[in-house]
Amino acid sequence: MKYIIDISTSVREALALLDLSEAQTLFVTDGEGRMKGTLTDGDVRRGMLAGAGIDSPVSAVMHRDFKFLRAGEADVSRIREFRQNRILFIPILDADDRIVDTLNLLKYHSLLPVDAVLMAGGKGERLLPLTENTPKPLLPVGGKAIIDHNVDRIISYGVRDITVSVNYLAGQLEEHFAAPRDGVRVKCFHEKDFLGTVGSVRLMPAFEHDTVLVMNSDLFTNIDFEDFFLHFQEYGADLSVAAVPYDVSIPLGILDLDGREVKGVSEKPVYNYYALAGIYLMKRSVIAEIPEGAFFHATDLIQKLVDEGRKVIRYPLNGTWIDIGTLKEYQKACDLVKHL
Numbered sequence: 377m378k379y380i381i382d383i384s385t386s387v388r389e390a391l392a393l394l395d396l397s398e399a400q401t402l403f404v405t406d407g408e409g410r411m412k413g414t415l416t417d418g419d420v421r422r423g424m425l426a427g428a429g430i431d432s433p434v435s436a437v438m439h440r441d442f443k444f445l446r447a448g449e450a451d452v453s454r455i456r457e458f459r460q461n462r463i464l465f466i467p468i469l470d471a472d473d474r475i476v477d478t479l480n481l482l483k484y485h486s487l488l489p490v491d492a493v494l495m496a497g498g499k500g501e502r503l504l505p506l507t508e509n510t511p512k513p514l515l516p517v518g519g520k521a522i523i524d525h526n527v528d529r530i531i532s533y534g535v536r537d538i539t540v541s542v543n544y545l546a547g548q549l550e551e552h553f554a555a556p557r558d559g560v561r562v563k564c565f566h567e568k569d570f571l572g573t574v575g576s577v578r579l580m581p582a583f584e585h586d587t588v589l590v591m592n593s594d595l596f597t598n599i600d601f602e603d604f605f606l607h608f609q610e611y612g613a614d615l616s617v618a619a620v621p622y623d624v625s626i627p628l629g630i631l632d633l634d635g636r637e638v639k640g641v642s643e644k645p646v647y648n649y650y651a652l653a654g655i656y657l658m659k660r661s662v663i664a665e666i667p668e669g670a671f672f673h674a675t676d677l678i679q680k681l682v683d684e685g686r687k688v689i690r691y692p693l694n695g696t697w698i699d700i701g702t703l704k705e706y707q708k709a710c711d712l713v714k715h716l
Contacts, residue, residue: 424494525596546566574666
């Protein structure tokens with residue numbers, strides 16, 4: 377790996393290699409491959425001011441109190457702290473302190489320990505004639521398929537286990553994801569019958585992680601998946617429902633009645649609600665609550681969990697969100713993407 381150098385490398389050689397490092401950081405290892413420090417231009421300057429020479433080994437100038445992640449222990453809160461402190465290139469070490477991978481926060485937002493499922497089986501009938509021969513998730517928004525905006529965003533949060541549930545014109549979606557995206561193999565699960573907005577999730581092979589992200593594939597959103605995940609963890613929820621503000625404005629005076637008796641009046645009131653955004657985080661155990669092979673919506677799952685006393689919470693989504701369900705909303709997304 378071009379960003380790993382031996383502890384005996386000279387400062388002169390290291391400076392030449394730093395120019396090739398995307399994150400302007402090198403990882404220093406000993407003769408047995410164990411990580412011993414990091415090196416940046418700043419470390420070199422400080423070391424030389426302290427008396428190190430250009431031909432000194434990097435051990436004389438490297439930073440020994442380095443930050444790292446341990447393999448198999450994705451600590452999302454810690455990753456957020458790294459990013460906030462401008463630590464953007466992080467080694468991932470095994471139990472023997474050998475580098476097995478890296479997290480580049482210049483490229484990825486986080487490293488979320490979740491499986492992702494995108495629901496892409498619907499017919500998109502309200503978008504006819506556009507969906508007559510093209511599945512809705514493959515309609516272009518800004519020169520890029522709707523579903524690809526979501527898949528690429530999920531990948532940018534370090535998610536590697538992604539499944540797309542397909543049905544209508546399934547072959548086109550399967551062909552679309554035949555090649556990996558950014559090194560990630562996106563799997564397609566063929567839903568033989570229409571099973572609602574979460575029904576097919578019950579039939580999918582075992583998931584890798586204890587948390588599963590399920591979302592509609594026809595959304596246009598800039599949701600912060602890391603914040604969504606940390607909120608889910610913080611409240612120890614079984615299911616977290618992303619929700620968007622929805623206001624209902626009534627252009628009339630509304631009576632407050634007790635039978636036929638008037639108790640008050642509200643002039644042109646505005647009622648504030650939260651509407652489902654079609655994005656959910658759930659514990660893997662929750663999937664067993666979905667009936668096998670039955671038509672089942674996310675709303676059915678929410679109600680079932682509430683009735684059972686399970687913990688269901690709302691995550692307020694205040695950024696960009698468009699449900700591309702009609703020609704009007706599709707055009708809105710196509711117009712909006714030009715300005716993002």
